[in-house]
Amino acid sequence: MNLSQRASFNRRKFLTVAGSTSSLLLATSASNLTRASYSHPTSASERIRVGAIGVGGRGSLLIEQLPDSAQIVAVADCNQSRALAFREKLKADWQVYSDYRQILDRKDIDAVIVATGEFQRIRPCIDACLAGKDIYAEKPLSLYIQEGRDLVEHARKANRIVQVGTQQRSMEMNRVACELIRNGGLGKILEVRAIAYEGPIPSPASPFPAEKIPEGLDWNMWLNQAAERPFHPNWMGWMQWRDFAGGQMTNWGAHGVDQIQWALGMDHTGPVELEPLSEGLNGQVRMKYANGVVVNFTIEPGKGPMGGAVFICEKGKLEINRNKFSSNPPEIAMELLKQLDGDEEERKWSDSLALWQARWHMQNWLDCIKSRKLPVADVEIGHRSVTVCHLANITRELQRPLRWDPTRELFVNDAEADRSLSRDRRQGFELPKLT
Numbered sequence: 001m002n003l004s005q006r007a008s009f010n011r012r013k014f015l016t017v018a019g020s021t022s023s024l025l026l027a028t029s030a031s032n033l034t035r036a037s038y039s040h041p042t043s044a045s046e047r048i049r050v051g052a053i054g055v056g057g058r059g060s061l062l063i064e065q066l067p068d069s070a071q072i073v074a075v076a077d078c079n080q081s082r083a084l085a086f087r088e089k090l091k092a093d094w095q096v097y098s099d100y101r102q103i104l105d106r107k108d109i110d111a112v113i114v115a116t117g118e119f120q121r122i123r124p125c126i127d128a129c130l131a132g133k134d135i136y137a138e139k140p141l142s143l144y145i146q147e148g149r150d151l152v153e154h155a156r157k158a159n160r161i162v163q164v165g166t167q168q169r170s171m172e173m174n175r176v177a178c179e180l181i182r183n184g185g186l187g188k189i190l191e192v193r194a195i196a197y198e199g200p201i202p203s204p205a206s207p208f209p210a211e212k213i214p215e216g217l218d219w220n221m222w223l224n225q226a227a228e229r230p231f232h233p234n235w236m237g238w239m240q241w242r243d244f245a246g247g248q249m250t251n252w253g254a255h256g257v258d259q260i261q262w263a264l265g266m267d268h269t270g271p272v273e274l275e276p277l278s279e280g281l282n283g284q285v286r287m288k289y290a291n292g293v294v295v296n297f298t299i300e301p302g303k304g305p306m307g308g309a310v311f312i313c314e315k316g317k318l319e320i321n322r323n324k325f326s327s328n329p330p331e332i333a334m335e336l337l338k339q340l341d342g343d344e345e346e347r348k349w350s351d352s353l354a355l356w357q358a359r360w361h362m363q364n365w366l367d368c369i370k371s372r373k374l375p376v377a378d379v380e381i382g383h384r385s386v387t388v389c390h391l392a393n394i395t396r397e398l399q400r401p402l403r404w405d406p407t408r409e410l411f412v413n414d415a416e417a418d419r420s421l422s423r424d425r426r427q428g429f430e431l432p433k434l435t
Contacts, residue, residue, distance in 0.1 A: 046069070049070070049071060049073045049110045050073065050113060051106070054113075054115040054120070055077045056079075058165075059116075059138070062138070062358060066113075066362060069366050073095070074094050076100040078218040079222070110133065111134040112128050112136070114137045116138075117238050117244060121137060121143075122151050128160070130158065134365075135161070135379075136163050137163070140250040141386050144420075144421060148382075151379060163377050164383075167361035168259060169361065169376040169381075171322070171323045171349055173323045174259060177263070178259060181263040181320075187314030187315045188313060191312045192295040192310070193299055194297045194309040195253075195297065195306055196285070197251075197297070200247035208232035208235070212231070225429040226243045227243065249389050250386055252307070255308075259308040260295060260308075264289065267381045268381075271287035271404060272404055272405070273403055274286070275402075276399050283399075284296070284298045287391070305319050323345060394420045398420075
């Protein structure tokens, strides 16, 4: 049964009784959490039962990297052929569903991994909140700013643990480097230089000709909130299209900008001024925070830290990237390395061990499901970081200076810009209202 046929399903089915710990107020700051307690042997009765929603490239990797303290018991994917092939590859015995809500209906599932495309992500995350499930949501968290805020509000009301898949938050290399900047270890920040990540491209004026829908693919479910259109394989490269994604600005930018937000101590806010520095949807952008710090998205992609930024400060320059850093003078990096076991961190997060490793980031999520403390990449943090990416794309599209109010999450006296904060959603894929 497809989503449009079940659009008016009974919400009361989702109101499962959560464990007693789930009613605790999630008030502990992620900054006060103990580092992830790496996977320990766990008895079957203690393992967290997880359902996976989306088993494509990233989703399959997350399933394979899930720590031993949890187990996959079911998967859902609108591409049944892909899901069944993956189950066969792993010789698993999970139940495979085409409709993710069948996972949410199950009382024996504690949590879900949502590794769909970003245009498909927020609705199942909100539905999971309503169903009383904790969530690991891949990045980028949202397609547009308002739906990200909607998820944060649902997660808070339902007291759900929501970890966003920005795994660099669990990397010690990144933690010590961002702490040095944030705590003033290099003095005043003079400038932050970031990658001018590529933006998405508009859909073609003339639609692609209709082709036969592949067997096992629920095209209606795959399209999700996007406008109706016939199937064509070109749409499956969704990350480049504005209808479905924010390009590399939200894909890699979700990691790099997240490091900027972390290092600046701006996890719960954002910039206040935005300005295009060059023309085009891939143009350079300048941002300024309320404390005067300027971030310039001016580094050509591939010629700088894709997973971080360059921080130019009074006492030197620190370049932060994924699980690495370098400095000028070199003594800055040498002192940071004294705080950790660099060889072990390199081994643990190496792609040779597991591609785009996230095991220890997921372990932090699982630990927090039990403790009910906020995870290191809590949903508010993930939302705020990708919001900055969305703002960069909006600035490029409008090609003029903008002022942003990060408290209200609105542009300042700018109705035209505010229209970019939300999108029309296709009938049957509207977001549940917060009640």
